Every structure is written in C-alpha cells, then in structure tokens.
Amino acid sequence: MRQKTCVAFLLLGSLLSSAEAQAPSTSPVQTTGQRTPSELMILATKAFPAQLAKEVQDEIAQDVLTNRRSQSPPTPGQSFGTLYLADLFYAKLSVGKFEHYPTVIWNGFNSESSEPSFVYEKSQFSYTTATGRKISPGTMDTDGGSIPRILHSVGAFSTWGYGPAYIIHDWLFSAHKCGVQPDAATTFEESALILAEALKTLMEVGFVNYDSQVQKFPKREDTLYLIYQGVRTGMARDIWQQTDGIKCRGNP
Secondary structure, eight states, X not given: OHHHHHHHHHHHHHHTTTSOOOOOSSOSOOSOOOOOHHHHHHHHHHHSOHHHHHHHHHHHHHHHXXXXXXXXXXXXXXXXXXXXXXXXXXXXXXXXXXXXXOEEEEEEEOTTTOOEEEEEEOXXXXXXXXXXXEEOOOSEEEOSSOTTGGGGSSGGGSTTTTHHHHHHHHHHHHHHHHTOTXXXXXXXXXXXXXXXXXXXXXXXXXXXXXXXXXXXXXXXXXXXXXXXXXXXXXHHHHHHXXXXXXXXXXXX
C-alpha cells in the first residue's frame, strides 16, 4: 500500500509540475471550488493534523490519477494539473431533504478527555437521500463532527459547523457498531458519500431551524470535498471498525 502511494505521488508530481503551487493566503475555508490539486493539498495541511493531512493528500493524488485514466478534463484544453476536483465532485452529488431539527442534550463531560459530552435524543429529525432512503437517527452519544474528531479545528470543520449532516453521519457509525437495522447495513464508503450529499443539501436546499426559518449554508465546494476525503481515510475507517467503549442506547 505504501509503495502504491509513493508511485501515485510521483505521477502526481509530474502532472502538477506546471501548476500553481502557492495556495491563497486567506482562510482555507472559502466559497470557491476552483482550486488545483496542489492547492487542495496545501489546504489539507492547514486544515488537518499531519497524519490526517497526509492521508487526505493520498486521496487527492488518487483522485487525479482516476481522472487522468478517464481522460476527461472538465473543460477543453484544461490540463490535469489544473483539474478542479472539488467542483467535479460537487457536481456529481445529488441533494436530499432534511426534516425537522436535531435535539442534542448536554451530558456532562468525558472523564478521560475532559471534553463536553452530548447525547442526540431521538426526535422527528431525519434525512432522506436523493435515492429516497430515509435515515432517522436513534438516541446516541455524539460530539458533532466527530468522525474523525480532528475535523474540529478549522472554520466550517468545527464540531457543529454542519450539525444536521454530522448527526446523520454519526448515526451511521453508531448504527453500524450497535447493529441497529436497517442502517447497520450501510457500508463505510456509503457513509462518506451520504455525508457529502447531506452537506451539499445544506448548501443547496438548507434546513428549517428551531425558529421555523429556512437556512442555507454558504456554497463551499472545497470544504465539502476535504471533509469527504477526511471521513474516508484509513483513520476514519479505524474508528468505523472500533467497538471498544461503545454505548448503545437502544433502537431508533
């Protein structure tokens, strides 16, 4: 696996040799998806700790290679070194629908980490995917964007930055670990795609908040793309497979 990764980066280096290597000096969370793979890699190093950033960069490298093999640049005459991966991924996603809002209860703090503990309490909150699958989370422990926890550090990556989508993603992990059907049948890969679709839904459709107001999130293709890559890394898969210390609070 390591050898394949090294080869991928050598190929990526040749593909990006003429691309702009300097990312904008502003915040890594912006509203545009038109960044080159090299710029996305730089954003990953700003947004994530070193280990996760390296794994996200591996995923970006593989994404470039996949597009290279398909021989389908987004526009005529555009090189693979300037391929807008975030825009391409965003365009492929459909949108679903959120209903109601999640109810989260403060539950003291984790005695080991000394961090706040929260419980999502089952309610009418749900997300229906573009394919018509309705996901209704059951009661579970959560701390928002916790898979992986290190997404907490920057801007829209914060713990509750995309709360409704994070709750859905957390539930898919909880249902998988606790064997709660039908959501326990969700694969790791599907959980990442559902999160990405839910994020796009927040940006394109929005959700109705406690004050009965429809809120749409700013369109941030780069943020969505990096979150998606972050939750499909080996680190996230390890969390998916862990069952130690899991508290199953019952069926939905």
